Amino acid sequence: MPELPEVEIVRQSLDKKIKQKKVEKVIVRNRNLRFKIPLNFESSLKNQKISKVKRFSKYLILSLSNSTHCLVHLGMSGTIHLIHNVKKNYLTNTSFYNSFKLPEKHNHVEIFFKDFKIVYNDPRRFGFFQIIKDDNMLTKRLSYLGPEPFDFKFNKDYIYSFFKNKKKNIKNFLLDQHFVSGIGNIYASEILFLSKIKPTKKARLLKEKECEDIAINSKKVLLNAISKGGSSIRDFKNTFGTKGNFQKNFNVYQREGLNCIRFRCSGVIQKKNISNRSTFYCGVCQK
DNA sequence: AAGAGGCCCTGATAGC
DNA sequence: TGCTATCAGGGCCTCT
Numbered sequence: 117m118p119e120l121p122e123v124e125i126v127r128q129s130l131d132k133k134i135k136q137k138k139v140e141k142v143i144v145r146n147r148n149l150r151f152k153i154p155l156n157f158e159s160s161l162k163n164q165k166i167s168k169v170k171r172f173s174k175y176l177i178l179s180l181s182n183s184t185h186c187l188v189h190l191g192m193s194g195t196i197h198l199i200h201n202v203k204k205n206y207l208t209n210t211s212f213y214n215s216f217k218l219p220e221k222h223n224h225v226e227i228f229f230k231d232f233k234i235v236y237n238d239p240r241r242f243g244f245f246q247i248i249k250d251d252n253m254l255t256k257r258l259s260y261l262g263p264e265p266f267d268f269k270f271n272k273d274y275i276y277s278f279f280k281n282k283k284k285n286i287k288n289f290l291l292d293q294h295f296v297s298g299i300g301n302i303y304a305s306e307i308l309f310l311s312k313i314k315p316t317k318k319a320r321l322l323k324e325k326e327c328e329d330i331a332i333n334s335k336k337v338l339l340n341a342i343s344k345g346g347s348s349i350r351d352f353k354n355t356f357g358t359k360g361n362f363q364k365n366f367n368v369y370q371r372e373g374l375n376c377i378r379f380r381c382s383g384v385i386q387k388k389n390i391s392n393r394s395t396f397y398c399g400v401c402q403k
Numbered sequence: 404a405a406g407a408g409g410c411c412c413t414g415a416t417a418g419c
Numbered sequence: 420t421g422c423t424a425t426c427a428g429g430g431c432c433t434c435t
Contacts, residue, residue: 119428150411150430174429192429193413222413240412242429284406293430300428347428369428391407394426 118190120264120298121341121362123174126196129355130176131169133198134229138165141228149224150191150244160247161186161227173261173297177254184247185254191242197223197235198355217357234355261297265334270296275327279319286322287315287390290334299334302347302369305396307333309368314402315388315395340365368396376401 118126139161147153165181178186190196197218218235225236225245236243248254263269278295289295290304299307308315311329313322322330341347346360354360363370367377368385376383376398383400 122428148412189429191412192427238412239414240427240429242411282405288406291429302428392409393429 118174118194119300119303119338119341119347120171120174121303121338122346122360123171123176123190124342125346125354125360126190127169127171127176129198130196130234133232133355134166134178134234135168136165137229139163139227140230143226143228144224145226146222146224146241149238149241150189151246153225153245154247157245157247160184172258173264173293174300175258183250185251187244187246187248187254187257188236189243191238191240191244193240194236194238194243196355197237198232198357199235200232261293262295264298265296265331265338270334271331272324272328275330276322276324279322279327282319284319285316285390286313286319286330287395289319290330291391291393296334298338301393301395302366303334303337303341305369306337306367309397309402310337312402315390315397317403368398371396 140163142158142161144153144157161180164184167179167181170177170179174189176188176190178188180186199218219237222239222241223235223237224241227234227236236245246257248257263274279289282289284292287304287308290299290307291301305315307330310333311326313326313330341360341362344360344362344365345354345358347362347366371385372387374385376385378398378401381398381401383398385396386399388395388397
């Protein structure tokens with residue numbers, strides 16, 4: 117489900133809702149996520165105020181009033197649902213919230229606030245929750261990640277020099293969080309399409325101009341996705357239950373066999389497995 | 404050290 | 420209808 121733009125959408129709606137709110141109760145129904153949720157997880161959250169909801173790459177960070185952090189990753193299939201006290205829903209204008217029905221299964225973590233709760237649902241359980249002791253530990257925990265595409269460090273020179281002597285193909289590098297963080301399988305294909313680069317091209321063969329295009333188009337694709345509310349394939353919704361719209365803007369992803377949208381290009385969109393992830397590209401205009 | 408591949412897990416869908 | 424195989428937006432671990 118979530119690449120950087122989807123996580124950012126969740127962050128925005130979550131921050132609006134729980135900033136400065138106190139956690140009243142925590143229920144963990146299944147501790148077996150990617151990492152086992154420790155037994156003291158509940159007590160580390162309870163009675164803490166959420167000072168802010170932040171995000172880095174695909175990680176959500178709930179910063180708590182005692183300067184610890186709750187690090188959250190949604191994995192492939194994690195979603196966060198906002199559930200209001202039912203009684204109050206009839207009295208207030210909440211069609212907004214009611215549009216997001218809580219699934220029946222896989223609600224692993226519930227965090228209660230005064231008059232609502234947030235529920236973490238994750239069928240595949242690739243996501244996780246971790247308590248991080250302080251800012252230093254948080255920095256350490258995330259230090260393996262490369263710059264986000266928005267970072268000024270993610271520029272032509274960085275990319276070009278990183279790719280020196282690298283034998284892997286460019287598609288794999290866009291997915292490599294050590295190189296750049298936040299891009300996932302959908303947006304990797306989209307970025308390469310805009311950059312007119314074939315996903316199987318070896319990284320060390322990229323020209324400086326192509327590296328520059330990657331820097332520019334990575335920002336462009338992700339920012340555009342955020343502005344459209346993320347991509348709602350497989351029903352991604354933000355915490356309020358509103359669907360994103362970016363999937364209507366896919367140029368190549370899930371468009372196998374359809375015509376290339378590029379002006380005067382006669383190509384047809386191809387689908388190819390690269391390291392077991394499906395990859396879409398135009399066989400004609402991406403070189 | 405870089406790179407390839409397997410694995411964690413459930414659910415939806417396609418094909419027989 | 421019911422079986423099996425394949426695929427899904429991520430990332431960690433191991434092996435070479």
